[in-house]
Amino acid sequence: MKPQRIFITGGAxxxxxxxxQICAKGGWRVCIGDRDIERGEAVIGSLQKLQRQAMFMPCDVTRVSDLEQVAKKLEEEWGGVDVVVNNAGVAQVGQLAQTTLNDWQWIIDINLLGVVRGCKVFTPMFKRQDHGHFVNVASMAGLLDVPNMSAYNATKAAVVSLSETLQNELKKDNIHVTVVCPSFFKTNLGHGMRTSIDGMEQKLDKLMRSSKLNAVDIARLIMKAVDKKKTHVLPHRQGRMAWYMKRFLPRSWYQKLLYSRIK
Known part of the structure; x- marks a missing residue:
């Protein structure tokens, strides 16, 4: 795949x-944005060893001004950007009755509106360039309905719907959209997770460790999807099977199978 220019939120x-890392190894110009400034500054050196033009920019996706600064910098330094990955996200676990409205507002502001801001800020640049590609990282939680995760599920479902809608809106402008829906895999999603369920951190860690795919595997699938301009990426076979069951089985059958898998 021809080297291009890419910006990734939650990239540290x-x-x-x-x-x-995969993009830098492939000769891409890479800019990572992250609100964890200490972490970003610690890892940018390793990317610059792979690609000397790699950059880190502090970026909190709840602040549109941060994203606008990144867009301005990339236009000045690189003349634009080809791929924008809206990856930053957080987790919230708990039944609706125990989930505060403050928690709902927190997760919506990051998981959903963070993606909205990323798309809104970079769409004008993509239109001026007459090309671009958004990669929005959702989750299988956006396609399924695992109990005790209503806020998380709802934000990820909204990212799926947003991505599909933008694909329709932006196709005429030669702007492509890919939405990624992984199941659990080893990552730092549990850091900063809000939960009202005892022992959830340990359960989440167990689910992540049981995954047959890791972050590098999923990143490679994303790059293939960008190359082929695919709309949906569902990396985990078990997740795909659960989605097919939800779509084609009677609801009561699907619910029994779902509960048997998450006990």
């Missing part, structure tokens, strides 16, 4: 950093 760790 996890899936975002794995994606940055």
């Amino acid at each position: 760790s996890g899936l975002g950093f794995a994606l940055a």
